[in-house]
Amino acid sequence: MSAEQCWKVTLPCTKAEGEAIAGDIGALAQLDEPPVLMTSEPDPTRPDDWRLDAYFETKPDKASLAMLRALVPSAAGRTLAVETVPQQDWLILSQAGLEPIRAGRFFVHTAAHADEVPEDAVAFQIEAGRAFGTGQHETTTGCLMMLDRMRRQGARFADVLDLGTGTGLLAFAALNLWPRARAIASDIDPVSIEVTLENAQANGVALGGGRGELGLVVADGMNDALLKAAAPYDLIIANILAGPLIEMAPAIADALAPGGTLILAGLLDHQAEPVARAYRRQRLRLADRIDRGDWPTLRLRKRQMW
Structure with a gap:
């Protein structure tokens, strides 16, 4: 993959989970290159249905994905959406x-x-x-x-x-x-x-x-x-x-x-x-x-x- 690209992983989450992630990204913080996590409310008519987007510099391994899943228990059993996206400074954009x-x-x-x-x-x-x-x-x-x-x-x-x-x-x-x-x-x-x-x-x-x-x-x-x-x-x-x-x-x-x-x-x-x-x-x-x-x-x- 080009150095101008990174990996994006998306999971649904609840409002409570999204707010908790804003203060604690759990075991992901111990990684050499922690992902940037961004939470959002895609549909204002469904205020408890939030989305978690995680941006990794390199392709996340199974352990990193497991850490990500641990942050959103409500998404147990849901399929991870993984894709490559253009590299940007996601922390600044967030x-x-x-x-x-x-x-x-x-x-x-x-x-x-x-x-x-x-x-x-x-x-x-x-x-x-x-x-x-x-x-x-x-x-x-x-x-x-x-x-x-x-x-x-x-x-x-x-x-x-x-x-x-x-x-x-x-x-x-x-x-x-x-x-x-x-x-x-x-x-x-x-x-x-x-x-x-x-x-x-x-x-x-x-x-x-x-x-x-x-x-x-x-x-x-x-x-x-x-x-x-x-x-x-x-x-x-x-x-x-x-x-x-x-x-x-x-x-x-x-x-x-x-x-x-x-x-x-x-x-x-x-x-x-x-x-x-x-x-x-x-x-x-x-x-x-x-x-x-x-x-x-x-x-x-x-x-x-x-």
């Missing part, structure tokens, strides 16, 4: 045409909507691109709303970590709310840090290690010397996935200062209690919650002492 969103004081938009910024809004221009976190997903919106709510309630923070930053958006918002803070945006994916750098420059976010500046770090969770050296943080934002959040609970809690605040997102409603339980074991308590559809955003506080 985010193209994004409508702006308003989350508290924040307005997140692409260049196409730059003339629509409300006068009372703090605007960030985040283009469709190679990393998660354009503000469109309910998890990102929920985090923006939680940050805005905390600022309105008088919260103050001096050392901030945006763990798994994606596009840098949540780190930008935190620095806007607490402009004298030191902030770090980290991600396991070097591409995300490249995108965050580009977005910081486009939005006038100062880079560096001082107060009012944003440091950028490629790191696997909290397992990084720079992140450990900058700890403890009085605010950590982690919009990731439920599994990694539970796995990293001891390390994240250890990096949080006594009395510090932790914002968790990237989890579905039924995952909120297991995630909160993992952090209760680390002496954090649930202080607030915002629900956006099936996607909760949790705010936790670390106890001052046992």
